[in-house]
Amino acid sequence: MAETVRMGVVGAGSISVRGLLPHLSQPDLADRVMLAAVCDPVAGRAEAAAEKFGVARAFTEYEELLARGDVDAVTIASPIGLHYEQGKLALQAGKHVHFNKTMTITVAEATELIELAAESDLRIVASPGEMLRPHHVRTRELIREGAIGTLSWVSCGAAFGTYHEDESVRGGNDVLSNIDPSWYFRKPGGGPLYDMTVYALHSVTGILGPAKRVTAMSGVRIPLRGDVQTDADDNTVILIDFGDNLFCVATGTAAGGMRGGFGGAYYGTAGTIEGVLLNGEPFDFPGRNPEELSPRGPGNQALLPHVTGVHREIEEQHVYEDVMQLVDWVRDGTPSIVTAEHARHVIDIIESAYRASATGQTQDLTTTF
Numbered sequence: 001m002a003e004t005v006r007m008g009v010v011g012a013g014s015i016s017v018r019g020l021l022p023h024l025s026q027p028d029l030a031d032r033v034m035l036a037a038v039c040d041p042v043a044g045r046a047e048a049a050a051e052k053f054g055v056a057r058a059f060t061e062y063e064e065l066l067a068r069g070d071v072d073a074v075t076i077a078s079p080i081g082l083h084y085e086q087g088k089l090a091l092q093a094g095k096h097v098h099f100n101k102t103m104t105i106t107v108a109e110a111t112e113l114i115e116l117a118a119e120s121d122l123r124i125v126a127s128p129g130e131m132l133r134p135h136h137v138r139t140r141e142l143i144r145e146g147a148i149g150t151l152s153w154v155s156c157g158a159a160f161g162t163y164h165e166d167e168s169v170r171g172g173n174d175v176l177s178n179i180d181p182s183w184y185f186r187k188p189g190g191g192p193l194y195d196m197t198v199y200a201l202h203s204v205t206g207i208l209g210p211a212k213r214v215t216a217m218s219g220v221r222i223p224l225r226g227d228v229q230t231d232a233d234d235n236t237v238i239l240i241d242f243g244d245n246l247f248c249v250a251t252g253t254a255a256g257g258m259r260g261g262f263g264g265a266y267y268g269t270a271g272t273i274e275g276v277l278l279n280g281e282p283f284d285f286p287g288r289n290p291e292e293l294s295p296r297g298p299g300n301q302a303l304l305p306h307v308t309g310v311h312r313e314i315e316e317q318h319v320y321e322d323v324m325q326l327v328d329w330v331r332d333g334t335p336s337i338v339t340a341e342h343a344r345h346v347i348d349i350i351e352s353a354y355r356a357s358a359t360g361q362t363q364d365l366t367t368t369f
Contacts, residue, residue: 004034005327008071008095010062010086011078012040012049013179014169015100019316020077020323021053026310033327037069045175052176062086066093073123073330075323076100081189084109087124091116096123098326100319102194103343106351107367110344117340125326125336126343128199131206132321134303135276136263138285140207142273149270156204156265157251157258158196160184160234165225182228190232192252193350197236199262201346204240204248207264210345210369211248213241215362216353221254238353250349276300341369 007024009016016038024035039059040046050058059065065074066089073096076086084104090097091113103126104110117124130136143151164170164181172178184190205211221235240248251258259265265274276282282290287303301307301317306324311317325336345367352363 003331004030004032005096005330006034006036006070006072007323007327008037008039008065008069008074009035009049009055010039010065010074010076010090012038012042012045012176013077013079014164014167014181015316015319016077017049017169017176017179018167019314019319020075021049021055022314023311023316023320024323025053025055026314028309028311032324032331036071037065039065039069042175048175063089066090066095071095073097073326075326079183079189080194081105081183081187083189084113087113088116091120091122094120094122096326096330097125098323099124099126099340099343100322101127101198101343102189102347102350103340104347105188105194107344107348110340110347114340114344123326123329124340125322125329125338126340127322127338128202128318129322129325129336129338130199130202130262131337132304132325133300134285134287135283135300136203136207138283139263139266139273142278142283143207143266143268147271147278148266148268148273151208151246151266151268153246153267154204154208154248154260154264155250155258155267156197156200156248156260156263157253158192158200158262159251159253159256160192160196161255182225185225185228185230185232185234187232191234191236192254193233193236193353196262197250197252198346198350200250200260200264201349202342203262204250204264205342205345205349205369207266208242208246208248210242210367211240211349211365212243213362213364214349214352215239215356218354218357233354233357236353236357238349240349339369341367345369 037057046058075098216238218236238250271279304321348367
C-alpha cells in the first residue's frame with residue numbers, strides 16, 4: 001500500500017476553489033493525500049490558491065507541474081476541452097488521473113487514454129461516479145425486481161439557466177473570486193451536455209446498462225451570454241434506445257428542466273420511480289434517514305462513502321468522493337466502479353447525439369462498459 005498520494009490539482013477555477021481544494025486540504029486526509037501542487041494559467045491564481053489551501057507548490061504552466069510538482073496523481077479540473085491533452089500528458093509522465101466530468105470530448109480520445117493507462121499500469125477515475133449513490137443502486141434493483149412493472153421509458157436531463165454566471169466565484173475583486181465562465185458556452189467542450197447532462201447519462205446507463213443507439217436535435221438557443229458569443233450547442237434533446245423498445249428522453253437545454261433531472265424518472269406499467277420516491281413514497285436504501293430525503297444536499301451526497309465529518313459541510317461532495325476513489329485505488333489496489341469505460345460510453349452518447357443532429361440520421365453506439 002502506498003502511504004500518501006501526492007496530488008496535483010490542474011486548474012484553480014470554480015470546481016477547485018469551491019470543492020476540490022477545500023476537501024483535500026482537510027486534516028483528516030493527511031495520512032492519505034498530500035496537496036503537492038496546483039497550476040492555473042491566470043497570473044497569480046495558482047499562488048493565491050496555494051496560499052489559501054496550503055498547497056506545497058504553485059505553477060502557471062501545466063507541464064511544469066508534471067515535471068517539477070512531485071506528484072503521483074492529478075485531478076484535472078480545467079475546461080473540458082483541455083481534458084484529453086492534459087490527461088495524455090499526465091499518463092505519459094507516469095501519473096494516475098482523476099478527470100472531473102467529462103473525461104474527453106470524443107470516443108477516440110477516451111479510447112486512447114484508456115489504452116495508454118493500461119500500457120503504463122496507471123489508474124483512471126472519470127467522474128461522475130453516480131452509481132456510488134445508494135439510492136441509484138436501489139433503483140436498479142427495484143426495476144429488476146418488477147417494483148414498477150414493465151419499464152416503459154425514462155426521462156432525465158439538465159439545463160444551464162444562469163447557474164454558471166451566478167456562481168459565488170464570479171464577479172469578485174481577486175483572482176479566486178473573478179473566475180471567467182466563458183468556456184462553458186464555447187467549443188470545444190462547452191454546452192450543457194458535457195457539463196451537466198453527463199450526470200444524468202451516467203445515472204441512467206448505470207441503472208439500465210449500456211445504450212444501443214441515439215438520435216437528437218441540437219443547436220444554439222441563446223446566442224449571447226452577456227458579452228460571450230455562444231458557439232457550443234446549448235439546447236439539445238436526445239432520444240436514446242436501450243434495446244427491446246425501451247427508450248429514454250435526455251435533455252441538455254438552455255433553460256427549464258426535464259422530470260427526473262440528474263437521476264432520471266423511470267416510468268413503468270405499475271408505477272414510477274423518481275429520485276428517492278417509488279409511486280410518490282420514499283423507498284428504503286442503505287443509509288436512508290427516514291426524517292431526511294436528501295441529507296446534506298441533492299442526490300444524497302452525504303451517503304457517499306468518503307463524505308463524513310467536515311466533508312458534509314463543503315460543496316461538491318461528489319467530486320471529492322471521486323477523487324478519493326482514485327486515492328484508494330492507488331493506495332490499496334482496489335479498483336473503483338467509477339471507470340473510464342463507463343465515461344467513454346456516455347461520451348459516445350453525447351458525441352453520437354451531435355452527429356445525429358448534424359446528419360439527421362440515427363447513430364449506432366460503438367461502446368459498452
